[in-house]
Amino acid sequence: MWEVDPETKSKLALLQKRPGNSTCIDCSAPSPQWASPKFGTFICLTCAGLHRGLGVHISFVRSIQMDSFKPLELSRMDLGGNIAWREFWEGKSGQSWGRPGEGADGAAQGRLEERYGGDVGRSGEGEVGV
Numbered sequence: 001m002w003e004v005d006p007e008t009k010s011k012l013a014l015l016q017k018r019p020g021n022s023t024c025i026d027c028s029a030p031s032p033q034w035a036s037p038k039f040g041t042f043i044c045l046t047c048a049g050l051h052r053g054l055g056v057h058i059s060f061v062r063s064i065q066m067d068s069f070k071p072l073e074l075s076r077m078d079l080g081g082n083i084a085w086r087e088f089w090e091g092k093s094g095q096s097w098g099r100p101g102e103g104a105d106g107a108a109q110g111r112l113e114e115r116y117g118g119d120v121g122r123s124g125e126g127e128v129g130v
Contacts, residue, residue, distance in 0.1 A: 012064045020083035037073035040080015058117040
């Protein structure tokens with residue numbers, strides 16, 4: 001049976017204890033078990049599904065318990081974090097963060113696409129994290 005490197009799991013557990021990382025960046029659900037390494041953020045299962053719907057060219061997700069992370073992805077998680085991404089996005093967009101809404105009507109998907117796939121999301125690739 002394949003297992004995630006214990007050192008990676010330990011590192012992610014420590015990162016999740018940092019301020020802001022113990023709740024989902026998008027909806028504030030407690031104890032997120034997923035991450036978006038591209039943006040260095042922690043997300044819940046529901047929002048991970050929405051991120052998957054954006055396409056890997058915008059965001060991709062990894063389970064912090066079951067998936068492996070490349071060294072660069074761990075560096076982004078270490079240098080980024082939920083607070084850093086939120087502050088970056090709000091500063092660049094001039095908007096307040098807010099919750100994405102419910103996913104059934106597509107509003108949540110649209111809000112996340114604006115956040116991560118819009119001009120600010122694309123500009124954040126080189127500025128937030130690594």
